[in-house]
Amino acid sequence: MTHRQVLTALSGLLLGMFVSMIANTVVSTSMPTIVHDINGSQADYTWVITAALLATTVSTPIWGKLADLVNRKMLLQISLIIFVASSAVAGFSSSPEMLITMRVFQGLGGGGMAALSQIVMADIISPRERGRYMGLFGAVMAVGTVGGPLLGGWITDNMGGLTPDGMGWRWNFFVSVPFAVAALYLLQKTLHLPKLEKRKVSIDYLGIVFLGAGVSLLLIWVSMAGDAATASFKWASPETVWMTSGAAILLLAFVITELRVKEPLIDLGLFKNRTFTLAVVASISVGLAMFGAAVYLSQYMIMARGATPTMAGVMTIPMMAGLLIISTVVGALITRTGKWKRYVILGSALLTASLALLGTIHYDTNYWLVALYMFVMGSGLGMVMQNLVLVVQNAVSPRELGVASSAVTFFRSLGGTIGVSWLGAMLANRLPSLLGERQADLQNAAVELQKSDPAAAKAFNEMVASGQLPTPASMPETIRPIFEWAYGDALAHVFLLAAPLALVTLIAVIFLPNLSLSHQTRSERADAEQEQPAEGEPVLASPIAATGAAMAGSDTGQGALPDDAGSSHGAPLTGGDAAPGTDQEQAAQEIPTDGREHHGRHA
Template identity: 65%
Template structure:
């Protein structure tokens, strides 16, 4: 997208908002986010029933999930760029309308193709809600203040993530699965009213907008082709095949063309100059692995609960509460601490270590592992995600030019969603391959168990050979134990595959520049005159100079602050 703007100074910054005014302003954002999470998770426990009722296949099941993630990933940076040049309040209302309208329309689907199409539009709206909520927070709150309010977003995320599958199971069992797609409409109406009544953003300079259509199309095409390949490889065709060469090669060519276009664009969708900013580059690297942890593990934890521990869809939602609880508590507490002290890096490093350790510990679980131990591992993993995920956006918003805050924030969200989408597809392929190999190893035991069932054994054998996920509740005990042990180990193996990627997060966070958090909102930073900005730069240079001088500890040991990356 390119713009040609007239030189208009931002309006004078408004007076600081009180805590009550901030909560009122955030009420619409929080409600909108709750709608997004609820509508996204409510179908997770009901999806097998929905696909079966619509006459879909296993491929349809995969595409219903992947289509939404793909659309969210592709649209996120576009929404972020729009946020830098258009009315942000109007944009988030448009995103909410798109999201909930597509969700409601999906409830009338008569076939898998229609459902997948509406899920794409649902993802487009979700991309806007994901990026715009973070951007608008920066208009209302300074980076220093933002930490404690991030806990509210964590709470809403936790309630929506846990409550969605429970509500979905109740609606599917008690009424009809189509109500899964209608349940978010009342909340969306409330969110729109609250946004209109309570969200008052500072006026921004008027700009004359010109859309960079070529860059938009190239970004969507390049990323979509790559994600489609990841979704299909290993199932529809081999990883090493002609299709792989064509799809990956085509994606790389399109992405290269996109980069060339962005270099020439006056105001590109993803300014490549952002990667000159060390904080942004390292945050992008770290966000990819956080995306795998947040999206990938949540999907496969549900499968572990249902296929390895025999839980129902509703029970599996309850059994993942320890991870959501760990994420909620850590994001709330650490956010408040960061606001009070201004210290952030040590907590992000600690969180990335907890995330990595949690991944490795989850790779040791089996179908009969004591659930208290599994819960402890999930708490550790969730706490690590909570300490890193939201604060990654915070430090980027604090480090970039305020005029590029929208595109920088959405850039981090884009790569996090990209990591999650690729992670779900790739780890899903690993899970399928491992389950097949492990079943082959247990073939003799399985055949012996089926043979002992007599006439009932034929029906069990037919179910297991159909290529569909087994209905664990319907399997005889002797067969179910074997299947549970296979899937217990297979799910653990994907955590082992993902764990080394979490190590990358530790490295990326450790090398993040330890910048002080600003106490000014984004609008106030934009309103600064060049002279003010020059004064800030001089002050920062002076601070850096003082920080570089050796200091003596109370016990007389010389301590070089340049080597202490966790001081702040």
């Protein structure tokens, strides 16, 4: 495909991703206000976030498996409809339970958008050329991530008059609907994908049940357990024993099922591929660190620094700026040089360092210092996130591409869901402890408030007694600084806990095999596989379509012409030694089409 054809094909996909991003981020900075208005608690706040991540996690491998079996464009459209419809219904939420339910459906649709967008990209763009277009996806992510909170904050602060109950945040859930309609139209008109290999559709329903139940039970345990007074039960309790045991049994049943079914939800044979296994480890840990920390940055701005939802969106721009700028630059460098590993290692190191630095902040830390730490964090994420999917797609066979891509996204979402739940539990445990340290100050402030404004004192006491999540705007001035101090230190503790998790990512990516990036799309690699002769048959000298690869200098046809950067334009058709006239080291860089790993020299 030409550059213009690729851009046309990507237009609907990009708009669909923008809808997914904007619908999620438009409520991020206003979520504390939303939870407060519907009488939610800190536990409800965590569950509103966790419910969507949980549904995304469980549904991602299902979407990925379906993508290897049925029409991918249709799946994209279905996932987008589910996502936007549930977002619109969430706008009518009157209780935490209703909002959490709609967030589950948002997660189901979001899981499809996340998994399928990566798979569709592999259909139309080769791994080596993908960096050229990563800037577009980075721009969509940046605009959606930065613009969403700004728009959401403005809507929350200014559009209360357009709703009967005065809650302007409801419009945050409606704003994505017109964009979704346009995205569905563009997807239908512009996205034309290669036909899939005809395979019998066999859905692993039993695997879906075991995986969903096992992961859900595990995450419910993490969310509900704790030592704080607000926890449903203690870490060391009978509930912990039966919930963790039940999760382990269900996940073991899932593994056994996957080993026996013809079309497994997650092909466990992929774990024999070193690149896939290490990318999964890195994705879990980066999800734990990234989602866990990023989710609570907005809460830090609102609860510890007293920012409005609009200003909280503005104050988190440095992280998205780092992600956009660095992902665009690094994507272009990878396309130009074919070298990716150095950037993944550097990004993991920056992510670890930034979380450690965020662990030192307080409620009164100079904002520009916090902004610098956020920029470093965004830069690290820009180098790591998409490139982990890229190297996995480059290392597996075309037949496994959908499952492998969605598996990486699944494990990242799983890590993120566990991270949000676990770090949320740590926050819920830490906050009462810190407030307990300031008990004398709180009592003195309460006495002064009772004398100066008895009505305000009564309202505040009732809110705290109900377990409702307070916001700085709702706190009396005499008490507010104490809560800001407690939230600042508690959230810094959350960031510090995430730093060792990011360190696991760094260790995993250091050991990733250093494979050269293929110049072939998924369909071109699949065609090349079909053209490979059976073992012992002669190889016919014919070019690989649309890749520029040609047979080089030998009757055996084992070589491939190198490009200017020193890597080949396709996979070698057979194994063995290099053909005459082809450098032995260059031959080692060739990308196999059967999923086997050949180590190249690119760093």
